[in-house]
Amino acid sequence: MAKKIQSRTAAPKRKSKKKVSLESRLFGESGAQGFASSFFSTFSLNRIQTVVGLLLLLFALLSTVSVLSFLPTGAQDQSLLLKLDSGVPLEGQEKFLNHFGALGARWANFIFNGMFGWGSMCMLVFLFWIGILMVRGERSGYIPALLRFVKYAFFMIWVSLAMAALQSLFSVDSHLEWGGAHGIRLYNYLMMQVKGWGLLLILLASLVIGLVLTNDRALDLVQHPRLPRQAHIPRLGLWGRIRGFGAGEVEAQEQEPSEEDLDEETNEGDALMAEDEPLEDEEPESEEEGELPTSESSQQPLSSTIHSIDGLIIEQAPEDDLVEVRHRNPGLAPGVMLEHYQIPSIELLKDYELNAPVQNMAEIERNKQRIIDTLASFKMRVTPSRITIGPAVTLYEVIPDQGIKVSRIKTMEEDIALSLKSEGIRIIAPMPGKGTIGIEVPNSTPQIVSMRSILASRRYNELRDSMELPIGMGKTITNEPFVFDLSRIPHLLIAGATGQGKSVGLNAIITSLLYSKRPEELKFVMVDPKMLEFSVYEELENHFLAKLPDVDKAIITDMTKVVPTLNSLCIEMDNRYHQLTQARVRGIKEYNQQVRNRENVAINGGQLMPYIVLVVDEFADLIMTSGKEVEQPITRLAQKARAAGIHMIIATQRPSTDVITGLIKANFPARIAFKVFSMIDSRTILDSPGANQLIGRGDMLFYQGKEMIRLQCAFLDTPESEAIVSHIQQQESTGSAYMLPEYIPEDEEGGAKTFNPSEKDPLFEEVARMVVNSQIGSTSNIQRKFNIGYNRAGRLMDQLEGSGVVGPQGGSKPREVLIKDMMSLERLFETLR
Template sequence: MPIRTSPQRHSDPQPQRRQRATRVVYEKHQEPRGISKPLSTETKRILIPIILGLAALLSGLSLFGAAGIVGEFINNFLSLIFGVTRFVVPILLIIWAVLIERDEQLERKSHHVIGFVLFLLSANGLAHVSIPLADMIDTGVQGYRGGIVGLIFAYPLLRFTGIYAAAPILIIFLLMSIMLIFNFTISGLANFMHAVCGRVWRWFADSVMYTRTTVATGEEPLPEISQHRLATADDAAENDVEEEEEVVAEPQAAGDPISGKQEPLPMPRKHSFKPLPAFDLLLANKSKATAGDIKSNGQTIVDTLKQFGIGSELAEVRTGPTVTQYAIHPNKGVKVARIMALSNDLALALAAHPIRIEAPIPGKPYVGIEVPNERVALVTLRELLEAEEFQRRSSNMHMALGKDVAGKVWFADITKMPHLLVAGSTGSGKTVCLNTLILSLLYQNTDETLKLIMVDPKRVELTMYNGLPHLLTPVITDMTRCINALKWTISEMERRYDLLSKVGSRDIASYNKRVPQEKLPFIVFVIDELADLMMQAGAEVEGGIVRLAQMSRAVGIHLIVATQRPSVDVITGIMKANIPARIAFSVASITDSRTILDSAGAEKLLGRGDMLLQTADMSKPKRIQGAFVSEDEMKKVVDYWKADSAPEYNPLVVEKQAHSSTVFGDKGEEHDPLFEEAKEVVLESGKASTSLLQRRLKLGYARAARIIDELEAAGIVGPGDGAKPREILALKSADDIIKNGNTEMLDAMDGETPVEGDEESNDE
């Protein structure tokens, strides 16, 4: 019997545990819905401001006797408690409602409550300051001056300190309450007032200048007035625009070919100063991000890590326009690589994809887990340009990028980059980013301080900028013109270096200060699609870009290159080495991400402007939500500049530079010693290639390629066209061909086949 009953005794508890577990799971799924479920954060953000708004409306109407019996009771109550400051109560309720509605996480911020209480106490106390102590109690109880609240706060203060000390104390408390309510410092208040006064002054100065210009029919404004206007309109005060004179060049005979010396940029015409565009041309931001249930997501992350044996705690949460970053503080002894390997498990637990892990967060002992928001906020260019950081910029070459995961605005100074590579898959926001960068520069510079060269092989992205006075040439869509523009830019770079060396300046800023009458404008070369150019003429395009990237920073020439094909044959290693600043948008694979940034991460971006920024001074890429610019906004800004100014194109930019320096920097007639011998080899063989010169002349690749470029610059061979052989533009004379006995080549020149009798005619 014991042997039979023993299995039953040991097996009885297990079915009971299973039934109990099943019952618990069933009861968990049978939880009541609707009423017992706590209100979501979004619902609270809607309901609380509505309630406060209704209270403000009712209290405001009661002050004027427009709310019936209830309003009369509210008015008497507010009069007894707050006295004359009862008129401030509806305003405070409205401010409180707005602050709650703007609080995305709906956190209980004690400084708001303390600020409201301190404001009422100090305001009511100030209302009681001028009353003698003997009459203060009766006045307060009857609801006059500051009411009961003012009596409670002012009476002991006046009794122990006196009126001359109590008044300054109450004023200081009043200022402190305002700082607590709106969360800013005294310097922030001063900067705000300075910005407001500056805008009012600009508006007044613009109105006066416009009136003077329109009244004086046919007369130009005085130069002194124009310079004064310029100084007040430019916040940076570093690129103050002055009227420039044309650089006198040596006269050329009509019909002479283009000389080997690069001609200077045509100086802008003298005209009255035109103010920079107003921010009203851009759209204001009205959207807000929704992160979802932050507390629940944070607890889910901690619990998921705990299931895999990783102890941690939630340190902080930062909500950005696209993602919300949960900062996790792991326990001591936990390897960061273990957390990095759990990205897919966290995505499964949070039902969110993709999830990016930043380990560690720069400057903090936390691991950042970035979860996509339920609703993405739109970042507009206007809110970036109106930001305080942009108003305090140090130069007029700042470009607006967007906002990071904490909602902080980001800008980049192209003079410090000094060049930028933008890459990403189709539809990821690459072209919108280019337009944002261009408009940022147009909002800071006139056509006297900035010149643009734009290349658009797709013919549809940048053509909207045609007619812009900042352009040196119409938007380039042709391959040959693009190569000529690169060569012209290199020649302009060398010309500027000659100018800097003559006056002893190291960069364009010091040169413009030393020679104010001949200021050099910045030149930004924008290429929208690098892949198309590399497929057609890879060697020349790469050589030109690398040469500019290596040397053009000091003379104010900068590159912005974009591509939607992030492969190694487009973004070459030497190109990446000379362009350290890069922006990566969403890509298809980790290989593409490493091609752009030399690190992973871009494959987990969300698209639509979600980017990773990598510069030379960054240890890790920074995630930023790029600003959005609509086509209508671009058209308004371009039309503003085109309204009163016509572009002055320089035809030399896209013309063939007959004797200009090559992309490798050889000048004029200083050819390689084997130039003539290589010329003979090319003309005798009827074809030209680097490998041919390597075999015939026993040269290395670099020297052979340099000689091929010299032959092209001399007009002997045509430009490279991908895999096709170069065209032979110059042919040997018939005497040289006969001397060498190569009559077949002569027949090929005449388009005839050799027949009997030809030798006799040749001998003659």
């Protein structure tokens, strides 16, 4: 019984035996698994693809060098090859001139003469492209690779046939067969069938068909034959649509602009964009004041290249139509003094976007996947919705899954920046008016937005005449020119750290106004504490600058002249309101319209009332030197000067609370923030973080009480500004600057001559005795000693100054007491009685 039990227990052991593999015998059970995992990890598909790509590049490089070396030396190498093939040994002095010897000469002869001649170079280019693609680890998909192969094969055959025909036409005797063996064979066959003119027709027709199938410009030229424009709105042509069925890479060099469906492009939006979000109508003229009358650039792009890959919309930033800048010459219209004045030509500006780098779509795809993977690693699942590629920043829009809090995603900026190895990541959660979350990622190759592309854009020129003070600031993330009206803002506050584009932004604003307004319509008051930023505009004094009567230079660099100039602007504002009241209008726009309609000619001699724009480059320096004396007139102008046509642009590199006070911020609803280095500075200028996450070099946020719009500021170099100023200087002018009213400080208005003894305060004598005894002439001291209000104490101090007891005010220090003893004071009282 025990044996049976033992045999039964032993039977399963015999059944459990299994074959031992060779790896297990060599390395053991765990060693076999480790060997397999090590083998597959070492020889992964990515590594094999890279090695194959390197081999293809090496093969293409060796073939190209062999062919290039064969072109000048092929005749001698061929004779040596014939000797070797016939069994004749080479003599000592006979050597192959090809860089790779006999093998290189034989291989080059086969590629060039034995294949397709010059057309074989097309296939070498294809091998280079495949090799580079494989080495970089990019996957273009089978269909795009096959279509590219067909494209290069077509041009290889066409070039081979054309070169064979040329060599036969000119009877060139050479060791080179221009069309190769296959090209000559095809040429001879066609000559037997269709003769010379038929061959020429076949070559031309096949070339046109090939270009139409592979190039969008050729398709556009065939469909709409006309002169090429300065720029095109890029659209995805036939070749791009076919390639979109691949793995998703749409290469930048094949996204050539096309203008299919020309009638659809003239609309305000693209039909594809309408599927995602409808276009809003253009804002009516009677829109509420205070809102930003932009060119709809912050809401909808005009047109764009849209690729749909696996349900994901990739929106390539469009280029706006460029139009010729119109020179307005109103002739002898009412209010016009300079009949022959012409605005500067757009040719004075440089086009920095002409050879701008194009964004790599494979990199865009990788960044999208890294964002999704980073969020998924923190258990936040999102679905990609749209990718918008801008000049400097790409916007990735994602839709979070049900149950994912938006606040959690907003805290992922640093983690996403780490995964993308990039700075300046900004998360917009949620996107205004959309059910998505936006993630802004800086491009690896940012593009420069030139001022020329803004001022020559169709959008700017369409809105220039409808706006009073149009300003083209830059381009949005959708590559749309951003245009706003300074008169509707009505004042602008600019802040940013040193070297982040603040001064370039000021120059862009000034240039926009110079290109849109005539000298009769606009004047500048420029304050330049650094004495360098606005020096280029000194030559515009007789055209566009305003100054005080007793000032030599119109550009204010002396800080002692700033307070009188600001107070003079306040007087100018009051005088203008008096003129507007006489004309019975509510603003400068209606007043100038009356002048153009020849109404109220008696007021101001029938001349236009020019807009005045105050530009301050470094406001923090003014606050440090003058303090409240500067803040008070600026606050008064900000509160009242809009209707009188006086607007302010104030810039500072130190957006702290002691510079940008609450009173100033309350009257400057529109603000521009360039990159700052702390979140506190960003909250000071924008009331929210964001400016500390910018990437610099013109990257900016525009805020006007609604959503913040990210822009790439237009770049304007100093030689361009000098060329503009030189052009305006050569135009006719009024002969002098626009004179502001003279400002006389209170302490210079007459002293004792204005003092009336019959109107002196009942406390006058007591206060005078206290001042003489203490030898302190202070308004606050009078207020404290006699327990009276500040206004009454100020009137008493004015009476003491008028009677000669104290001297004029000397800043924040107490006034000098002119009477030193009580006897002299009593004699003064007797004369006043």
